[in-house]
Amino acid sequence: MVAYKSKMVERISLPSREQRERNLEAAGYNVFNLDAADVFVDLLTDSGTGTMSDAQWAALIRGDEAYAGSSSFDRLESAVQDVMGFPYVVPAHQGRGAENVLYGTLLSEGDVALNNTHFDTTRAHVANQGAEPVDCPVDAAHDPDSDEPFKGNFSVERAREVVDEVGAENVPVVVSTITNNSAAGQPVSVENTRAAREFADEIDATFVIDACRFAENASFVTEREATFTNASVADVAREQLGYADALVMSGKKDGLANAGGFVATTDRDLYEACKQRAILYEGFPTYGGMAGRDMAAMAVGLREAVEEAYVADRIDQVRELGAALEAAGVPIYTPTGGHAVYLDAEAIFPTVPAGQFPGQVLVCELYREGGVRGVELGSFAFPNTDRPELVRLALPRRTYHREHIEHVVDTAAAVLENRTEVTGLRIESEPEIPELRHFTAELEPVPS
Structure with missing residues (x-):
């Protein structure tokens, strides 16, 4: 059961596919560099992005x-x-x-x-x-x-x-x-x-x-x-x-x-x-x-x-997104957590080598396909560590509705359907601190 009703709204719009293509290139294939106004459903982070009561x-x-x-x-x-x-x-x-x-x-x-x-x-x-x-x-x-x-x-x-x-x-x-x-x-x-x-x-x-x-x-x-x-x-x-x-x-x-x-x-x-x-x-x-x-x-x-109704609503929305993605055949990390659904980029793009950042490729394709912004939490974000190639879709608290969830699922399903058309990425420039490179590094597609 939804525990809230809206008291304020913000207009959002989906840029054309051609504009999204240009935006990605200008951002160095790093969605942190995108303007928020160019994002339709923003699941980059749940940190400070929620709706206050x-x-x-x-x-x-x-x-x-x-x-x-x-x-x-x-x-x-x-x-x-x-x-x-x-x-x-x-x-x-x-x-x-x-x-x-x-x-x-x-x-x-x-x-x-x-x-x-x-x-x-x-x-x-x-x-x-x-x-x-x-x-x-x-x-x-x-x-x-x-x-x-x-x-x-x-x-x-x-x-x-x-x-x-x-x-x-x-x-x-x-x-x-x-x-x-x-x-x-x-x-x-x-x-x-x-x-x-x-x-x-x-x-x-x-x-x-x-x-x-x-x-x-x-x-x-x-x-x-x-x-x-x-x-x-x-x-x-x-x-x-x-x-x-x-x-x-x-x-x-x-x-x-x-x-x-x-x-x-x-x-x-x-x-x-x-x-x-x-x-x-x-x-x-x-x-x-x-x-x-x-x-x-x-x-x-x-x-x-710590109110029961709030936490139940919060976690149920994440579960709803996870269940819908699974039903659409999109590989995810299970069970879903409390704040985000994590997509399994290796399973989605098995032909993209680990050194070409399959998670970051997935992040870019989600934006290219539907204006959805997530974040890579694999080898690009955590260099020199042994972890799965995951992409996090973090839901801001008390912000998005079922229609937004459906759009995210449709976008991910379309990326999965067209996965044979993607190429890997390589780093073009990065900062000196490796632990923070994913915030500002720029990439480019690997020539096919």
Whole structure:
């Protein structure tokens, strides 16, 4: 059942196929370089692209823009304490700002950071500190067809192998990302979170949860983890997050806001250290790079994110897209996650060599065919890593309707039907930071 009605609309239009062809070429076959006005259905990311509620808009108007001691920060701090259970909050302009604050505080040259799977900015921030990001996914994470219920879990076994190699003294941070974005948005069980916490204690490491999609993860726990069958999303979220020493959060995901993020912790000393770094990179501790109105909107959004009707509507829409794509014969990663459907580019384009970026080819073809923008999360986005060639179609929260879903499915089905006509891509130019190359690199078609 749809939990919302529209109060505001935005006109969108589909450019002609000829114009889309020109747009792709001008963008260097990288859809990050497209103008949003030239995109019909934008599934590039669910980060900050959702529709806020009337309660959030009301909070925006009441935002307190004081530089120090903003009452909007008080409301955000209270929401973090009530919803997530953490007493100390350091705001930031968005998730990567929070990553800079936390990992810049915890990591030094030569350290190793363990994560179920580092996402792009997390990997880059770890590397920027001179540390090494090491992924510890479970085996099922890279199997698009596995029916394991918690394919996003942190592999304690893999983590122990790394510690045996590098020494516990060189691993100051253990991270669990929920849901696991780089593993197709798959959830992490509470049992696994508890085990990761115990492992972090064994090696005297700080246990961090990347909580961007904590509410979606909690919803999957209520469905798939027997201990929590009768629990509420809010109660599961509090328990799961409660195993962490610290959180890093992009409020643009399950904060349901268009901007902002924060670090939260139970450790007073870590809080004080993060606060000083935040002053240097983000702003005063009661605004942290956010406008007061954005903090006020996020405070409301955090509370809405754990409401049962909201989470059910959110995850059901993703499942609807996944089921429709499967019915159309489009290969996807299953089961679907909480925020996106991931297309299996290798299965769609088996004749495109891995070195010619089949995932990026698929991204381009989706735009060429129907003005749909997704994002590649395979070898182009994550060079020198071993992962499937996936394309993420991330649904903005409370934004698109069934007609948009149908258009996406029709577009993907048409790409599949015409797959023998495509050619691979090669990189023409790229930035110096390999972990971030997919944001700005330009490509060109490989001559046939």
